[in-house]
Amino acid sequence: MDETQRRIDEVRRESTELENHLIDEYVSGKITRRELVRRGTVVGMSLPALSFIAAACGGDDDDDGGAQTGGAETTAGAVQPGGTVRVALIQPTTEPNPLLVQDEGGAGMLGATGEYLSFSDENLALQPRIAESWEPNEDGSVWTFTIRSGVTFHNGQALTSEDVVTTFDKLINPDGGSANAQSALGGVLSAGNIEAPDDTTVVFNLDAPNGNFPTLVSSANYNAIIIPADLDPADWGQTFEGTGPFKLQSFTPQQGATFVRNDAYWGEKANPDTVEVRFYAEEAPMIVALQGDEVDFLEHFSVAGGAALLDNPDVQVIGISTATHRQLHMRTDKEPFTDNRVRQAIALAIDRNALVDGLWEGRAEIGNDSPFAPLYPSTDPSVPQREQDIDQAKQLLADAGAEGFTVQLDTWDGFEIPDLAQLVKNAAAEIGVTINLNITDAGTYYGDGVFGKSTWLDSVMGITDYGHRPVPNVYLTAALAGDPKLGVWNSAHFKNDEYDELVRQYVAALDVDSQRTVAKQIQELLLEETPIIFPYFYNFLSAAKPNLQGAVSAATGQFDLSKAGFTA
Amino acid sequence: MGRFLLKRLGLAAITLFLLSVIVFFGTQVLPGNVGRRILGPFADQSAVDALNERLGTDRGLLTQYWDWLTGLFTGDFGTSLAQNVPVTELMGNALVNSLKLAAFAFVLVVPLAIFGGVVAALRRDRLTDRIITIGGLSLSVVPEFVSGIILILVFGLWLDLLPVSARAPAGASIPTQLEYLLLPALTLVILLFGYIARITRAGTIEALDADYTRTAVLKGLPRRTVLKRHVLRNSLLPTIAVVATQTGYLIGGLVVVETLFNYPGMGRLIFTAATQKDVPVLEAAVLVVGTIFLIAMLFADLLYSLLNPRIRYSGTE
Numbered sequence: 001m002d003e004t005q006r007r008i009d010e011v012r013r014e015s016t017e018l019e020n021h022l023i024d025e026y027v028s029g030k031i032t033r034r035e036l037v038r039r040g041t042v043v044g045m046s047l048p049a050l051s052f053i054a055a056a057c058g059g060d061d062d063d064d065g066g067a068q069t070g071g072a073e074t075t076a077g078a079v080q081p082g083g084t085v086r087v088a089l090i091q092p093t094t095e096p097n098p099l100l101v102q103d104e105g106g107a108g109m110l111g112a113t114g115e116y117l118s119f120s121d122e123n124l125a126l127q128p129r130i131a132e133s134w135e136p137n138e139d140g141s142v143w144t145f146t147i148r149s150g151v152t153f154h155n156g157q158a159l160t161s162e163d164v165v166t167t168f169d170k171l172i173n174p175d176g177g178s179a180n181a182q183s184a185l186g187g188v189l190s191a192g193n194i195e196a197p198d199d200t201t202v203v204f205n206l207d208a209p210n211g212n213f214p215t216l217v218s219s220a221n222y223n224a225i226i227i228p229a230d231l232d233p234a235d236w237g238q239t240f241e242g243t244g245p246f247k248l249q250s251f252t253p254q255q256g257a258t259f260v261r262n263d264a265y266w267g268e269k270a271n272p273d274t275v276e277v278r279f280y281a282e283e284a285p286m287i288v289a290l291q292g293d294e295v296d297f298l299e300h301f302s303v304a305g306g307a308a309l310l311d312n313p314d315v316q317v318i319g320i321s322t323a324t325h326r327q328l329h330m331r332t333d334k335e336p337f338t339d340n341r342v343r344q345a346i347a348l349a350i351d352r353n354a355l356v357d358g359l360w361e362g363r364a365e366i367g368n369d370s371p372f373a374p375l376y377p378s379t380d381p382s383v384p385q386r387e388q389d390i391d392q393a394k395q396l397l398a399d400a401g402a403e404g405f406t407v408q409l410d411t412w413d414g415f416e417i418p419d420l421a422q423l424v425k426n427a428a429a430e431i432g433v434t435i436n437l438n439i440t441d442a443g444t445y446y447g448d449g450v451f452g453k454s455t456w457l458d459s460v461m462g463i464t465d466y467g468h469r470p471v472p473n474v475y476l477t478a479a480l481a482g483d484p485k486l487g488v489w490n491s492a493h494f495k496n497d498e499y500d501e502l503v504r505q506y507v508a509a510l511d512v513d514s515q516r517t518v519a520k521q522i523q524e525l526l527l528e529e530t531p532i533i534f535p536y537f538y539n540f541l542s543a544a545k546p547n548l549q550g551a552v553s554a555a556t557g558q559f560d561l562s563k564a565g566f567t568a
Numbered sequence: 569m570g571r572f573l574l575k576r577l578g579l580a581a582i583t584l585f586l587l588s589v590i591v592f593f594g595t596q597v598l599p600g601n602v603g604r605r606i607l608g609p610f611a612d613q614s615a616v617d618a619l620n621e622r623l624g625t626d627r628g629l630l631t632q633y634w635d636w637l638t639g640l641f642t643g644d645f646g647t648s649l650a651q652n653v654p655v656t657e658l659m660g661n662a663l664v665n666s667l668k669l670a671a672f673a674f675v676l677v678v679p680l681a682i683f684g685g686v687v688a689a690l691r692r693d694r695l696t697d698r699i700i701t702i703g704g705l706s707l708s709v710v711p712e713f714v715s716g717i718i719l720i721l722v723f724g725l726w727l728d729l730l731p732v733s734a735r736a737p738a739g740a741s742i743p744t745q746l747e748y749l750l751l752p753a754l755t756l757v758i759l760l761f762g763y764i765a766r767i768t769r770a771g772t773i774e775a776l777d778a779d780y781t782r783t784a785v786l787k788g789l790p791r792r793t794v795l796k797r798h799v800l801r802n803s804l805l806p807t808i809a810v811v812a813t814q815t816g817y818l819i820g821g822l823v824v825v826e827t828l829f830n831y832p833g834m835g836r837l838i839f840t841a842a843t844q845k846d847v848p849v850l851e852a853a854v855l856v857v858g859t860i861f862l863i864a865m866l867f868a869d870l871l872y873s874l875l876n877p878r879i880r881y882s883g884t885e
Contacts, residue, residue, distance in 0.1 A: 093844065094606045095652035100619075102608040176618045179611030237652065253651040253658055254840065255735075255832045278735075278830070281840070284717075285733065285830040292724050292732030443600045446609030449616075456609065478610075489610065 004056050011049050016135065019045050021511050027057045031512055034123055035377040039512050041118075041126040042214050044135040079549050079565025084274040087559065088286040088295040091254060091279035096237040098223050099170065099178040104557035105279065107222035108299060109251075111558025112259055112277065113154065114225025114242035117145060117164070118218040120470050120554065122320045124375065126218050130159065130226050130243065131202075140209040140510045145202045151266045153228055154247040155239070161196035166229035168194050168204075168217070181223040183474055184216050187486060209508035211515065212471040220470035222556045245270035245562040255279060270562040271550070290315065290543055296566075297551050298543040299559055303360050304416050309543050310361060318542040319363060322468040322555040323373040326420060327479065328533040329492040331460045336407060341400040343530040347386060348393035349427040352535055358423070359416045360538050367534030370526040371475030374537065378472075378506075378515035383523040393431045406434040410455045411463035412445035420535070421463055435461070451484075457491050464491060468540065468555040476503045476522070480531065492531035499525055576869075580862045584855055591854050592633050595845055601625060602649050602845045623649050636851060646848035650841075655852045659837065663856060666833035669734065669825075670818035672749050673756040678811060681761045682804070685768025686795075689803070692773060701769065704762025716755040716828045723751060734831035752829040756822075760814060767810045771803035778802070801875055808875075812868030820857030 012020055022043065026036040033054045040050040092105035101110055117131040134145040151159040171181040172191050193205040206213060217224055227233065231241055240248035245267070246259035256278040261270045278295060280286040283305040290298045291308070301309060309315045330337040330346065337343050352366040365374045368386055372379035397403045411421050418439050425435040440455070445462075447454035456464055469475065481487035481503065482495035502525065506518040526532075540555040550563040603620035604611070620626040624635075639646055645655040681704075688700040707715070724732035736748040775781060776799055784794045822835035834853055841849035 091840075094650050095648075097652065100606060102606075102611065174614070176622070177615070179607045179615035182612065182615070183610060234652065252661065253648075253653055254837070255661065280830050281827045281836055285828055288720055288724070288732045289830065292720075292728075294731065294733055442609070443598065443605075446600075448600070448604060448613070449609045449611065450613050454609075488612070 007052065008056055011053060015045065015049075016043075018043055018136070018510055021513070023053055023057070025511070025513055026053065031377065035512060038123055038125045038377050042212060043510070044133055044214065046133065047125075047127070079271065079567055081271060081565065082273045083271075083566050084276055085272045085297060085548065085551070085561050085564050086295040087275060087277045087297045087299060087561070088280055088289050089277050089299045090283075090286070091281050095234075095253070096240065096251070097233050098167075098225055098227060098236055099176070099181075099233045101178075101223055102180040104300060107557030108277070108559060109240075109257065110222060110225050111219065111244075111554070111560075112257065112275070113240040113244050113247055114227065115244045116217075116219040116221075116224055116226070118214060119560070120215060120218045120220040120556075122552070122554070124215075124377075124470050126214055129219075130164070134214050136211075136213070136510065140211050140213070140508065141206050143204045143206065143213050145204070145214075147200045147202060148266065149200055151243050152264055153241055153243055154262060154264075155228075155241060156264075157228055159226065159228075159243055160199045161202045162199075163229045164202045164226055165194045165196045167224065167226050170233060171223055178223045181221055183478065184221050184469070187477070188213065188216060188473075208504075209510070211508065211510040212473065215470045216473075218470070219554060219558055220556055222558060246275055249274070268562070271565045272561060275561050290545070293545070296545045296548045297559070297561070297564075299553065299557070301541055301543060302415065303363055303538075303541070304419075306541065306543070307361070310363075314546060316544045316546055316548070318544065318551070318553055320540045320542075320553060320555050321365065321373075321375045321537070322540045323371070323375065323466075323470075323472065323475075323537050324468040324540065324555065325367060325371075325373070325466050325534055325537045326417065327464045327466060327491070328424060328535065329459075329462055329464065330531065330533075331491075331493050332495070332529075332531050333493040334460050336402050336405045337460065339400040339402065340529050341396040342402045344528075345393040345396040345400075345402075345431060346424075346428060346433070347530050347533045348389045348396070349431045349433075350424060350533065350535060351388040351427065352386075355420065355423060356536050359419055360536065363541065364536040364538035367536050368523065368527065369530055369532065369534050370523045371472040371479070371534065372519055372523050373472070376472055376519075377512050378519045380516050380520035380523060383520055383527070386527060388427075390430055397431060397433070404432045404434075406436065407461055408436045408438055408459070409461045409463065410438045410440070410445060410459035412442045413439050414442055415465060417463055417465065424463075457489070459491070462491060464489075473507055476506065480526075494529070494531035496525070496529060499529075573866075576866055580859075580866075583862065584858050587858050588637070588851055588855060589633075591851055592636070592847060593629070595842065595847055595850060596629060598845065600845070602847075605844050606650055625649065632847075636848065645852045648841075648846055648849045650844045650846045650849075655848050658849060659834075659852055659856065662832055662834050662837040662853070663819075665735075665831060666819050666822070666835070668745070669749055669752060669756075669822070669831065669833060670815065672746065673753040673760075673818060674811070676753055677757045677760045677764065680757065681764035682768050682807060684761065685765040685807070686772050686800070686803070688765065688769040689772035689776060697769075700765060701762075704765045706762070707758045708760070708762035710758065712755050712759055712824045713828055715758045716752070716825060719751050719754055720828070732829075734826075734829035752822075752825050752831060755825055755828075756818065764807060764810060768803060768807045771806045772799060773803075775799040775802040805872060805876060808868050808871050812864045815864035816857060816861035819860050820853065 022039055025031045036054055037050050089108045090105045092109055093103045094100045096109045098110055101107060115129045118126040119129050121127055130148055131145040132148045134143060136143050147161045147164060169191060171178045172185050172189055188206055188210050189204060190207055195203045225242055227241055245262055245265045247262045249258040249260045251257040259275040261273055286298055287301055287306050289295045330343045347369055356364045356366055409421055411417050421437050425437055428435045445455050451457050456462055477486045478489045480490060480494050482500050502518055502522050509515040509518060542553040544551050547567045549565055549567055552560040602623055602625045603616040607616055648655055648658050684700045688697040691697045720732050723730045730751050731748045734748050734752045736745045781798050784798045820834045820838055823839045826833045826836040834857055838853045
């Protein structure tokens with residue numbers, strides 16, 4: 001027996017049944033190396049062990065996960081120590097309060113000094129941070145996290161499991177917790193079900209088995225920075241108390257913030273001396289600031305606004321595949337969309353490749369009318385992609401006896417949405433359907449965000465923007481579940497018992513194989529029913545000056561500049 | 569004079585009060601509420617309700633307004649609903665920034681436009697006049713985001729001569745700060761030059777044609793003296809009024825310029841507060857801008873009487 005085999009056996013012996021199952025899936029070629037790392041970190045395997053297995057057991061190394069090459073990090077190279085990295089960030093909408101933040105700028109502020117149990121990186125793999133490791137019980141209904149020892153807050157106070165428990169208790173508190181964190185943890189984790197048996201252990205007792213739980217408490221849930229148990233989240237903005245590699249020097253609302261290296265950091269100390277964040281009210285001045293050398297790193301820009309950066313040799317563009325998307329909903333309980341053939345016809349009229357090229361300069365992946373974005377490891381790529389087919393669409397309308405109807409499409413004036421709406425209107429015209437656009441401001445479209453008081457949720461047809469989620473669970477439940485308690489954003493008013501049952505199974509599934517089996521059925525069911533058209537999932541784009549290396553972006557708004565530096 | 573001032577102050581107080589009422593109830597007409605604006609469209613209604621309760625924005629409108637008004641009289645501008653910091657803290661910075669930019673723009677545009685207007689009047693109907701009036705007018709109708717972007721592209725990016733944003737690094741010297749403010753100030757010069765120059769030109773022409781000017785010329789005064797003592801004194805009156813009316817815009821209305829040059833001033837503060845329904849910030853900022861505007865108008869009136877003794881503020885109507 002050679003040394004490699006001996007070590008494989010050793011890793012296998014130390015691995016749980018679930019982990020061994022994952023290794024089997026990799027060895028048999030069912031999942032790629034990237035998926036092995038992604039899923040392996042979620043179920044609690046260490047990165048060194050995973051890299052060893054990935055290298056030793058060979059396997060299929062091609063990557064179907066993201067269309068984008070280039071990774072999320074600016075290329076590594078020899079960098080000078082120290083320096084000041086200047087960042088352009090969209091202005092946070094509210095005070096920096098972990099319970100209130102629901103926007104990209106705010107998430108950037110939380111992540112600037114705060115740390116999460118783990119960091120969900122650009123490949124959706126979880127890198128341990130405050131948690132050293134984690135593992136589920138047999139059915140995934142109890143998850144036990146081991147908290148790193150020797151972690152201190154910026155004020156010198158030691159971090160214990162009690163801080164972790166209190167942080168999450170506050171986030172999921174039904175009375176005044178974080179609305180955003182609850183959108184991920186609602187129905188998964190209830191208040192009072194988190195325990196700290198000792199200083200370095202936290203046990204989460206879930207409401208139901210959940211195979212992706214570690215992701216739901218990682219940086220992907222951007223509100224979940226661990227803060228001291230005795231700190232009121234409303235006061236967080238005064239100190240930005242956290243455990244991260246940078247600490248607050250100054251913060252001016254609506255202007256910016258300055259962070260300096262935390263020399264007491266538990267891990268590798270940050271390279272830059274200072275990170276200077278400037279807030280911008282809009283995208284155009286951010287892009288100009290990067291071009292005009294007033295910032296080194298642009299946290300996020302859009303294809304529409306930043307076309308000048310895309311082919312600019314003086315700019316590094318960082319692209320990350322994400323699940324960020326638009327949903328075009330059709331009310332399944334209202335004419336003319338009660339017949340699924342009519343909904344399919346609209347979906348078939350749309351040329352998705354043209355949308356991706358025209359609206360995103362190719363920096364997006366086409367959708368297949370379910371939330372299963374190509375980047376999710378559980379997405380079954382064997383489900384046939386829906387392509388434009390005008391003849392079939394016309395036939396379906398004829399079969400349903402619904403030719404030549406007129407319908408109103410409601411949406412709001414943001415991002416590329418008005419252009420998308422116009423293109424959908426044009427596509428529908430090709431099959432004889434007249435769509436009248438009603439494009440308003442965001443406030444009018446979203447209204448109060450509850451049924452009966454929101455154009456978004458009440459309109460017969462509408463386009464809604466959805467942010468990135470590291471697992472599709474929220475899209476599957478909030479936007480499509482029949483139970484009104486779960487399907488709070490079910491704008492299509494979709495009710496299907498078979499679907500609800502499949503989603504329950506999907507959420508509980510612990511390994512990729514079984515997740516993918518259920519995912520396939522959900523994908524096929526949604527293609528058949530088509531309550532919502534998912535035209536594309538677009539990339540998250542950041543940009544940096546060519547001499548800035550090691551800057552990391554997350555699609556949720558945080559950025560990690562601890563390894564960043566300037567080349568000579 | 570004393571009675572005149574007293575009366576003006578009284579009127580100003582009433583104006584400001586009405587302004588506060590309009591702003592307060594005006595913002596309530598917009599859809600949505602503060603809690604919803606802060607937590608976003610995807611938040612649970614119960615979370616929104618809880619936040620509104622905490623912020624006090626679930627109470628009756630009159631109660632909210634009364635609380636705000638009584639707070640104001642004790643010198644308390646309140647706390648920003650969206651940012652959870654005292655309004656004075658948020659507004660202090662913005663006001664200083666706005667005053668800097670407005671002052672710089674004024675210093676550039678007023679002498680330039682007056683000079684242009686007088687030259688145009690003296691060369692009435694000749695080429696110089698045409699260039700100044702038509703050129704100035706053409707520039708005035710260019711929206712500030714267009715002229716601003718062109719200035720940024722040319723001087724900031726292509727020639728790389730000036731900073732593309734208006735905010736100088738912390739602790740920068742005054743010359744550096746002015747360097748950063750030059751492009752936004754020039755954007756305002758482009759916008760205002762034509763307007764002010766045109767008014768000055770009209771005033772100057774009127775003064776040139778007036779009997780007193782003819783008398784002055786006929787009695788043999790040198791041209792320079794005629795211009796200084798008789799023409800300019802009178803021609804500047806309408807110009808002063810126009811310049812004064814621009815202060816409100818320059819202090820509180822520069823949303824586009826401030827956004828384009830990423831300059832945190834009063835315009836952006838007011839705009840952000842309005843979109844977020846952050847009423848304490850909105851009220852305070854609008855009242856401050858309104859006060860500055862009223863002071864500028866008063867100042868203009870006083871200057872009027874100084875330049876033109878025919879206008880007397882006797883207080884007896």
